[in-house]
Amino acid sequence: MILTKYKLGDLIEPFNKQCNIPNLTIWDISGINSDKEFFEPSKQIGEDTSKYKLVPQNYFACNLMHVGRDMVLPIALNYTANTKIVSPAYTVFKIKNNIPLLINYFYIMLKSSECDRYFWFHTDSSIRDGMSWEDFCDLEIKLPSLSIQQKYVNIYNTIVINQQCYENNLNDLKFICDAYIENLKQTMPSVPIGQYIKRQNIKNGPNGTKNVKGISTSKEFREPTSKVDKNKLSTYKVVKPRQISFVQTTHNEKVFAYAFNNTNEDIVVTPVNEVFSVNEKKLLPEYLSMFFNRTEFDRYARFHSWGSARETFTWEDLINVKIPIPNITIQKSIINIYKIYKQRKQLNEQLKKQLKNVCPILIKGAIDEAKRLKEV
Template sequence: MRDNCKNILNREWLYIFFNRPEFDRFVITNSWGSSTEFYNWENICDISIDLPPLAIQQKYVNVYNAMVANQRAYERGLEDLKLTCDAYIEDLRRRIPCEAIGPYIERHDVRNGPNGTKNVMGVSTTKEFREPTSKVNRNDLANYKVVKPRQISFVQTTHNEKVFCNALNTTDEDIVVTSVNEVFSTNENKLLPEYLVMFFNRTEFDRYARYHSWGSARETFTWDDLVKVQIPIADMEVQRSIVDIYTVYKKRKAINEKLKAQIKAICPILIKGSIEEGSNTKEA
């Protein structure tokens, strides 16, 4: 921003102005081009804005910055919890002999059938269930695999995702996933699914899965590869203690995402409020 504009337009207020769904729709509507649509620098410069006085801009920027600071402070505490979980796992790896998980897990291949659930999900690179990114015919889910509560599903291919995509069904409802995914449960008298997922969700395991994937056109990490994975099988009391921390981490992670969504949602309110206050100030 030019120095002579700083007394007219607050750059952070302008960022909030841009960070609104209304502005996204404006840009999409006013983009131009054939195979690739553009909205360039000249288009940005031609935008007309009803600017409130600088002091009012700063007032609403302060509100936004306070919310962002609160969210970032919360996020830093969130990462501390994740590091605690990872440190527990690393400590166990040093103190307890590792065992193959094959004897503690059971593979499942239950198909949804013609009258099954329509609760179809994908397994994301963030290692959670999420809405499918591709179009899915929810009336044609008979061949999809069922993931019951407390069961785990994972994606066998690793060449595109670059991580071991897996997710634990923490809900009380069945989920269905594509038939190419694997689905399994753990023997909860010996191995908690949350504890196993914690191990899977480490970057070290992503590297392990990638290294042990095989294939030419499509690299895969299969069920046969999974059963050979070795981890420290701690006693159940220790597993539950670590899982309790992990559960708190997951809950706080969900809260953090809600905070981010709230910050995004408040941008239109802040811009509208600042413009209206600025208009009332001019009229007075």
């Protein structure tokens, strides 16, 4: 048989080994995103992490309870040399030895939206529309021969290598920017930014713009995640071109969530956000944004957030932030390097998206090739 049907339970086996470390931090724990990749740090952890699970190299971790909620199977393959640690709510498993399934071929299968629909269709009727391990193992997949699997895995790996090479060059640019700033911090005094920024509180009014945006944890304007009546934006704050807006809470966001309006149009944001302009004769907003984008500043903002259930970093906290401010010529030179980094970062995200989109094409190619060989 060139194309053979298997139940997942015939191909995979569970792995349930606890880390036995009670005091891990979010930086030690991995989560899984919608792109089916591990990410660190995790958003939150329990008080006692000793029951958190290990994910060795070439093992999978997934959250079977969130298939229906997310309409995707949150799953990732640990293809690194380091053992990862995940929530005890995750299911960890491996491909069985000496079976006709390549690890990377299975991973390519899992990254297709068609596969997500297949898993979602077979979820249970619980509140979260989850899936038990038994139900997961009972699902069926069709596999071509190992030689055909390897052929399409090789194609995928070639694309991945090219994307990773590009990403490594991107990281080099980021390192140059960070090193430049670190050098400035060591060689010149840091001063409070309050003297260079001005708080803005312009209301949109009844006839204002309907260009309403939210602010993402990736520090960009985005479409609002909740429903907004665009006919009732009169109290919203206006963010004019080259102005900055930020979210005052840091507990849920885990970062200093801000966005710089680098468009030519006014943007309106929720009235609870702060908005400010920058004295561009002394300080460029792009240069200031470079500091806000650093994980070091995220830690600073969270540390200096005052005590409440939401942890608030206010305008008064912001104006006391100290950074080195060189002359405009030096700021522009750093910004030019950073702009190249941002442009290439955006291109890299497009490459990663294309990489995800090519997965179902590769799987279809493998199955079609197997069918053709069967007919011959």
